[in-house]
Amino acid sequence: MIDIIKKVLGKVFMYSVLLFTIMVSIFPILWIIMSSFKTNGEIMSGPFTLPASINFNAYKYLFEKYDFLTYTLNSVLISFLPTFLSLVFFTMGAYVIAKYEFPGKKLFFTLFTITLLVPVHSRTQPIFSLIVNLNLYNTKTGLMLVYLSSGLAMSMFILKNAFQSIPMELNESANLDGAGFCRTFFSINLPLAKTGIVTAGVLMFLTNWNEFYYANLLISSSNNRTLPVITILFNSMFNYNYTNTFAALVVVVIPGIIFYAIAQRQVQESMISSSIKG
Numbered sequence: 001m002i003d004i005i006k007k008v009l010g011k012v013f014m015y016s017v018l019l020f021t022i023m024v025s026i027f028p029i030l031w032i033i034m035s036s037f038k039t040n041g042e043i044m045s046g047p048f049t050l051p052a053s054i055n056f057n058a059y060k061y062l063f064e065k066y067d068f069l070t071y072t073l074n075s076v077l078i079s080f081l082p083t084f085l086s087l088v089f090f091t092m093g094a095y096v097i098a099k100y101e102f103p104g105k106k107l108f109f110t111l112f113t114i115t116l117l118v119p120v121h122s123r124t125q126p127i128f129s130l131i132v133n134l135n136l137y138n139t140k141t142g143l144m145l146v147y148l149s150s151g152l153a154m155s156m157f158i159l160k161n162a163f164q165s166i167p168m169e170l171n172e173s174a175n176l177d178g179a180g181f182c183r184t185f186f187s188i189n190l191p192l193a194k195t196g197i198v199t200a201g202v203l204m205f206l207t208n209w210n211e212f213y214y215a216n217l218l219i220s221s222s223n224n225r226t227l228p229v230i231t232i233l234f235n236s237m238f239n240y241n242y243t244n245t246f247a248a249l250v251v252v253v254i255p256g257i258i259f260y261a262i263a264q265r266q267v268q269e270s271m272i273s274s275s276i277k278g
Contacts (some may be wrong), residue, residue: 075226
């Protein structure tokens with residue numbers, strides 16, 4: 001009887017902790033969404049109360065008056081294209097480092113991964129000077145190049161571990177059957193490394209989507225700005241119109257959450273396999 005009581009109390013405690021963690025995590029998101037449907041007066045008088053009525057006036061105002069559709073498309077383009085290019089090129093580099101031996105291999109990989117330890121702000125001057133000298137200041141291309149290079153270390157680290165988890169015997173068997181380098185890479189290793197590729201892509205896309213520092217530094221014109229930059233400027237643009245500010249935050253935050261929720265299974269599988277291998 002005592003053992004049964006202990007098990008029940010243990011489960012109650014476990015689920016209570018899980019429920020508390022979920023509530024703490026999801027409450028800020030629900031509060032932002034709820035506040036985007038309120039008026040300024042409702043937010044000031046009762047910040048944690050439900051809105052008196054559901055209306056989409058704030059969202060309509062954003063997309064009609066401030067051309068929020070342009071900022072959203074800018075964010076999608078600037079986030080997606082570097083992610084796609086990184087998966088095209090970095091998977092090849094990670095595959096070679098994981099599967100083949102060549103002089104300087106450890107040095108190359110160390111140089112890639114050591115950049116993870118370099119603070120973002122310490123690279124401001126060289127990146128800014130390079131972008132200006134290439135005449136790419138205030139262009140989407142310049143910002144995408146920065147995002148592409150910034151994601152190199154993280155992507156290489158994840159993708160290398162993904163390819164290393166694939167048995168080398170598969171490559172050897174494919175070579176005996178007459179498969180060349182490209183056939184072995186595209187037909188065997190690439191499908192088996194899917195979880196690692198998805199993980200690298202999701203993390204890089206979300207990093208680019210939420211990035212503010214370089215987007216604010218390298219973009220000056222309104223037509224090229226991304227959602228995080230525009231959101232920060234709303235305090236002065238709206239004169240503390242909290243309803244519109246919360247609506248803008250929803251537009252910025254929710255797509256990233258949905259994107260991660262769709263791909264979370266692949267990300268979790270990649271993390272678990274990496275931890276087991278380690």
